[in-house]
Amino acid sequence: MSDPNRMPPKPDAPEWLTRRSFLLLLAAALIVAFPKVVLGLHTFVYRDFAAYCYPLNVFSRDAFLSGQLPLWNPYSECGLPHLAQLGQWYPPVLLALFLPMPWSINFLMLAHLVWGGAGMYWLVKRWGAGSFAAGFAGIAYVFNGLSLSCLTYAIYIAALSWIPWIVGCTLEAWKTGGRWLVAAAIAAAFQILAGLPELTMLTWMLLGALWINALVIGECRGWLSLKRTVLIALLAAGLTLFQTLPFLDLVMHSQRNQGSDTGAWSMPGWGLANLIVPLFHCYRAPQGPWFQPGQDLFSSYYLGAGVLALGVAGAWLARARFTAAILGMTVFCWVMAMGSHSFVYSWVKHVFPVMGFARYPIKFVLLTAFLVPLLAAQGVQYIETRANRRTNLRPVCILATMLLLMLALVWVAREHPFPGDQWHLTAANAFWRAILMLVLAGGVLCLRRLQSHAARIAVQLVVLAVLPLDALTHSPDIAPTLPSAVLAPGLWQASGRPPPPKLGEGRVMISPDAEQRFLYSRVPNLETDLTAKRLAEWYNFNLLDRVPKVNGAIPLHSAYFELIEERLYYAPGSRFGHGLLDFLSVAWFSAPDNPAQWLARTNFLPVITAGQKPLFADDKKTLSAITADDFAPREVVYLPETERSRVTVTNHTLCTLTNARFSLNQVEVDAHAAARSLVVLSQSYYHLWRAFVDGRPVPLLRANLAFQAIEVPAGMHHVKFIYRDPYLEIGAVISVLSLSLCGLIRSKAKPR
Numbered sequence: 001m002s003d004p005n006r007m008p009p010k011p012d013a014p015e016w017l018t019r020r021s022f023l024l025l026l027a028a029a030l031i032v033a034f035p036k037v038v039l040g041l042h043t044f045v046y047r048d049f050a051a052y053c054y055p056l057n058v059f060s061r062d063a064f065l066s067g068q069l070p071l072w073n074p075y076s077e078c079g080l081p082h083l084a085q086l087g088q089w090y091p092p093v094l095l096a097l098f099l100p101m102p103w104s105i106n107f108l109m110l111a112h113l114v115w116g117g118a119g120m121y122w123l124v125k126r127w128g129a130g131s132f133a134a135g136f137a138g139i140a141y142v143f144n145g146l147s148l149s150c151l152t153y154a155i156y157i158a159a160l161s162w163i164p165w166i167v168g169c170t171l172e173a174w175k176t177g178g179r180w181l182v183a184a185a186i187a188a189a190f191q192i193l194a195g196l197p198e199l200t201m202l203t204w205m206l207l208g209a210l211w212i213n214a215l216v217i218g219e220c221r222g223w224l225s226l227k228r229t230v231l232i233a234l235l236a237a238g239l240t241l242f243q244t245l246p247f248l249d250l251v252m253h254s255q256r257n258q259g260s261d262t263g264a265w266s267m268p269g270w271g272l273a274n275l276i277v278p279l280f281h282c283y284r285a286p287q288g289p290w291f292q293p294g295q296d297l298f299s300s301y302y303l304g305a306g307v308l309a310l311g312v313a314g315a316w317l318a319r320a321r322f323t324a325a326i327l328g329m330t331v332f333c334w335v336m337a338m339g340s341h342s343f344v345y346s347w348v349k350h351v352f353p354v355m356g357f358a359r360y361p362i363k364f365v366l367l368t369a370f371l372v373p374l375l376a377a378q379g380v381q382y383i384e385t386r387a388n389r390r391t392n393l394r395p396v397c398i399l400a401t402m403l404l405l406m407l408a409l410v411w412v413a414r415e416h417p418f419p420g421d422q423w424h425l426t427a428a429n430a431f432w433r434a435i436l437m438l439v440l441a442g443g444v445l446c447l448r449r450l451q452s453h454a455a456r457i458a459v460q461l462v463v464l465a466v467l468p469l470d471a472l473t474h475s476p477d478i479a480p481t482l483p484s485a486v487l488a489p490g491l492w493q494a495s496g497r498p499p500p501p502k503l504g505e506g507r508v509m510i511s512p513d514a515e516q517r518f519l520y521s522r523v524p525n526l527e528t529d530l531t532a533k534r535l536a537e538w539y540n541f542n543l544l545d546r547v548p549k550v551n552g553a554i555p556l557h558s559a560y561f562e563l564i565e566e567r568l569y570y571a572p573g574s575r576f577g578h579g580l581l582d583f584l585s586v587a588w589f590s591a592p593d594n595p596a597q598w599l600a601r602t603n604f605l606p607v608i609t610a611g612q613k614p615l616f617a618d619d620k621k622t623l624s625a626i627t628a629d630d631f632a633p634r635e636v637v638y639l640p641e642t643e644r645s646r647v648t649v650t651n652h653t654l655c656t657l658t659n660a661r662f663s664l665n666q667v668e669v670d671a672h673a674a675a676r677s678l679v680v681l682s683q684s685y686y687h688l689w690r691a692f693v694d695g696r697p698v699p700l701l702r703a704n705l706a707f708q709a710i711e712v713p714a715g716m717h718h719v720k721f722i723y724r725d726p727y728l729e730i731g732a733v734i735s736v737l738s739l740s741l742c743g744l745i746r747s748k749a750k751p752r
Helices: 019-033 035-039 048-065 091-096 103-126 131-142 145-152 154-161 163-176 179-194 197-217 222-239 241-252 271-275 305-318 323-337 343-351 353-357 361-385 393-415 423-447 453-473 512-519 526-535 559-570 578-583 619-626 726-748
Strands: 042-044 481-483 507-509 586-591 594-600 608-610 613-616 636-639 655-662 666-673 677-681 689-693 696-698 701-703 707-712 715-723
Touching: 019 035, 019 103, 019 131, 019 453, 035 042, 035 103, 042 048, 042 103, 048 091, 048 103, 048 145, 048 154, 091 103, 091 154, 103 131, 103 145, 103 154, 103 163, 103 361, 131 361, 131 453, 145 154, 145 361, 145 453, 154 163, 154 179, 154 197, 154 361, 163 179, 163 197, 163 222, 163 361, 179 197, 179 222, 179 241, 179 726, 197 222, 197 323, 197 361, 222 241, 222 726, 241 726, 305 323, 305 361, 305 393, 305 423, 305 453, 323 343, 323 361, 361 423, 393 423, 423 453, 481 526, 512 559, 512 594, 526 594, 559 619, 578 586, 578 619, 608 655, 608 666, 619 636, 636 701, 655 677, 666 677, 677 701, 689 707, 696 707, 707 715
Parallel strands: 507 586, 613 636
Antiparallel strands: 042 481, 586 594, 608 677, 655 666, 666 715, 677 707, 689 696, 689 715, 701 707
16 A cells, blocks of 8 residues: 555544544444443354354363363264364454353453454554544445355354455564564464464465565565465464364364265355445345345345445555455455355366365455455545545546446346345335445545544544444444343253253264254244254254254264265155164154154163174165164174174174263273173274273274274173364374473564
């Protein structure tokens, strides 16, 4: 944004929007927007916040408070790695776990919005703009459809908040190195730990574009800046290796791979229309928020019609030093977000297959929440300091063009409606977007003519107030909240039902019909819908009540267990017998006609059993056998053909198990075997589990496709299964060394 021809502010008009006043203004706007959330009376509840993110936070808190490191989560998916999942080591969340919840998690999200806004203000100021342009960009970064949509995804807010700090610190590091290298590495590390790799990738792509731009215009020295960039990346990778090393190992052994991307949840071909008419061809979900057909990740990616108009003006008129890179990345993100609707996405995915890990192309729009306010700040700065009567005609032309586009889109919505369209609401909403756009842009355009300092401040305040007003009204119910009591733990126990099974005693299993019913719930009252889902222990709600469950909602789990879960819940016309339910220790099964009602089962097996006869088969035959009506898990256990030569047990044996003890990362039992026997554990197989008999390691076998088994000799023996993650230990050592290196670089750097 720096421009040698930029006119300086008038000496008799000091800048009032200092960093402190900006932060106070931004915090006040968030408090006004979400007063009950700030006070802890209400909590965000929609989509992933309540059903996915928050229960995992509760599980982590309970584990830490009990003195255990939650490496393994035995309550979901019949067991799966927990701390290896991205986002579980994010430092601010770890601190929030020990404060009153859910208030602390809600407050943390709002605090990240303030942090992101502060970073944007700081970045724009460092790029040479005035305080009003910086404040405009900061508030626009916080109050837009994307940022507000991300209030249902806590990690998205955290990852977004670090972008301006990463960009600003890296650009300074290119020029001066020293302490800026450490600051950039730490900011990048925090974003990685937040747990959104798609946005991390986009942030580094942006840095690459800015670096090329800087080389072209002579802003940095090529080889030196490249070495510093590599050092920042290596330091950030080293600082986070205690998280990323276990995660990468988990990815390699999980159901996710480069083919995971199905192109689902892409921006529609007409999706750019929603940037100026946010409800165009959208439908209203039963609980209130609006979505595009076929794109249910973000309820909005509207950045503000006025912000977009000023962004176009900034790209067209200001032509600041990084305009080309920012504009290029903006267009790239919008095109890539269209997924298969754009040939570019398919081509890029073909060239870079690793993109298949990012399942939803719409995530590319996340970076535009940062880029467009930057362009808008350029437009604001240009109009405020350099525009004249002739150049002011260009922003007016942009506004006129956008008004015509709005009118045309409203006409299309009326003449060619989609199912679920509500044309009158779309038209009314577009009308108010147009009014607010004119107020915002008109206020910026008239600033240059105002001579009175008080009048300038008043107009600037109006312009800044339009930003949250536009964001909060463009898509009704974009971030629903409910009283915090809806997420109180122990709902099963408080419901009056018999106690649920404890860890190791059994599990509950939501029926396939109930799973589908809740997945596509049509209950209009959000609180009623949430309460029913909690009573049914749907998704991750079982973690709030400490109820072990057969399935769950975790991004990465065993690839073998995925085959069973697919057969149980998602395969068309699939069937499974009672034998599999008995083996899975299903003590309670939800009623198909009433998902919140639980039916007790009495014939289920303990989680750990022994004495079965081994049968050998490939995975396909094993899956068919264990889901068949005649599967008898008390009598037989299926092992892979590759284990035939290692297993010496040939028949059913007598083996008694006593003193079974279960904890998060360990299972112990005493076995009394009349002959060499198999001990079978209906816990998901994962390669980091180790088995010991009387303290001596024994091979861990994969049983019944996705579970665990070992051989024990005849006689009395103490059997122990232990989960240990050596990748966490190795990564932690490297991370400590990287942190020490950061401290050394900072101490040796010359102060500036």
